[in-house]
Amino acid sequence: MFAKNATILQLPERVDFNALESALTEFPLKEVGSQEAFSFGSMPLVRNSETWSLRSNDCLLIRFGKEEKNLPSTVVREALEEKVAQIELIEGRKVGRKEKADMKDELIFTLRPKAFTKRSDVWMHIDNMTKVIVIYSTTATMIELAFKHLQTMLGSFPMVPLQTQVSPSSLMADWLQRNAVPAWLETGSECDIQDNSEDKARITFKALEPLSEDVTRHLEQGMSVKSLALRWPEKISFTLHDDLTIRKIKWDDAIKEAAFNDSQGGGLSDLDASFTLTSLTIRQLYMSLASWFEIMEKTDIQEQAA
Template identity: 65%
Template structure:
């Protein structure tokens, strides 16, 4: 299991956290199928479909998986049904349907159509690193992140965590790297960069297949624009696009790491997952030590 997106939160009061307690309670809050009028459900899922393996532990890290099942009701279907109903009323009763009445009709239609809608499942993987005091998610989706936090709090009663607190503005730090051609020694710039200006409309320019240190990029930075995202490679272990909100996207772990995990595996889906997770979590733990220094992230 190699994360392709990374969002990091810091844990507080980890001395009061019990991995054993969480492991024991995961099956008590499983993802269930949507009922006829459920918009969505959210709950824990086994790491492997149709198994009883709800977590994997490695060097004070615990891998878990949650999922969301939601009823998918295409907007085109609702719109078509709404237009037909409104037209019928206007023809039969000879009057115009107002905005509020139309909204009420739409709500009734959604209620009646939802039981017939098909259900779609999406998942979110996460792990808790008690040594580094981190919660690491493989998603940057705000809605899924919020639901995961709620589920953790419901499962454990409380789950104290905070977003990363950077004392240095990530946008300004990355801008400074490019303006001064002074990227940290452990980093190399990639071929993707997005910059934005400080106006209200936040005009953006995206550069692809272009060296971020090129004159085309730095010229705009000299005029006051700042870096919103930047493709980077860290040591020989991983590459990613670093965003000004401190999330990582398009994460790719080096093939040598994956080969090492393959060699460590005893064979089988669960053993493969265990080996992959062990190397991935150690790599991210090491990476976070550099990450903290770049942006002066405060330890909780």
Template identity: 60%
Template sequence: MWFKNLVFFQLTDTEQFNSNDLVSKIPDFPLRECGSQEEFTFGWLPLIRNSEQWTLANDRCLLMRAGKEEKVLPSAVVREAVESKVAEIELMEGRRVGRKEKADLKDELVFSLRPKAFAKRTDIWAYIDLKAKLLVVNSTNQSMIEQLFKHLQHTLGSFPMAPLPAQVSPATVMTDWLISNSLPASLETGDEVEIQDTSEDKAKIRFKSLEPLSEDVTQHLQQGMLVKQLALKWTDKLSFVLNDDLTLRKVKFDDSLKEAAFNDSQGGGLADMDADFALMSLNVREFFENFSTWFEINEQ
């Protein structure tokens, strides 16, 4: 259950937010199956399949899980159906099919094919930390994140959330770290970095299996390029790739934390999840205290 991505959003009005209200309302807005003509549905899911456990609370943190069910119509199938129909019309009626008519044909065919399409489910995990005033999401998929926000608002009527208010440019900060070899004391560089030109071309160079502090990297930065992604390790607890939008990918918690959670667990699915969540949320909260100082993130 350990998150593989960390995307932070700030809770702007925790005094008006009632976690008990959210806990009680979540079961009333579950994920349901797509109707025959629905493109997708979105809703809450139990933390464990076929259970009635919708949330998990620990030290002012609340874990939840949502999901999206969508009808999958492969573009190749739609394209083949449209081309077949266009060829039939042109042969039978002896005329060319125009762009607008093709678009209309595509809409009609999608409408007729959708009820036969397979349904695919994707889930998204998140938790609210009232002490740190954060919403933490285990996804970098913007579409899924937007659906999660909308569903939180739909469930509660409103949800007091905003992007992190960083006072400095993350790309500039990371670039300065590498040029001057002045990372914060709790950080070490990993072996992955992506840099980007500041010109209109936005040319990118990605280095892998290479020390970001090497001359191959820093010479490009000294010529004006900026760090877009940087692999880092925080203390002995967490490694990740930090993006210039302050999202974290490829998050890996140290095995010692997972072993400690295993030892704390009483055994069983929910007990294991509870132990994992307790240690994960505690360490993420501690990490964010450092993170917020690096990028001058102020409370709103």
């Protein structure tokens, strides 16, 4: 399982893996109903298997899925426009805003059962050593649905975004201005910076090796770093954003080859081998982020809020 994006959130305490694994099969993804917009639930890690989770290195890998009715807004809009035009032509009157909204709701009710369904999934792992959950997505909707599903299964599941004492944007700007990224990192080929004025103008620089003087000049004039491409040799390349989401992850061939060599062959074995290596890598990366940006412990956050 080689994630392409990751959002890391903090947990106040270790998660009871036994309780969570028991709950997975009790709240599975179900077929979306004829009048439901979507359904959401747990899924086996591999289709048609009975394996719903994997453990490795004090980490637990799980998978959730979403099934939704694919009713394009253009279909609804065209049907609504046609119905409004008919009323205005036949009855010789304008259709008001409220009536139009009611008509739209009726059309959705009528069209939804005929709509095609599509399925998507979201993977995540919980690391009990560092007390974080790593959701392999940066889509807010999927993260929120995953959070609610975890709460449904366990009764409660408090998790919070990473909170830092050092501004990620400021520190990344300092790395670039002093050409002083952490010792084991290298700058990648892209940097996105933003003007702090009201218009929020953004500039994306590519081919950043060696570090461009254009970038540092703009930073000296007060622009801030929104994202920076970085490389951890023989591990991963990624883009780090100022909210500490990790995107455009590319796993080094050395990691993939090691996972291939560790696998016994087959879907679950391949997944187990890749998860073992990637979870350790993400753990090391998170611990580095926590050090660089002084990520606050959950107890510190609670004390500040008191």
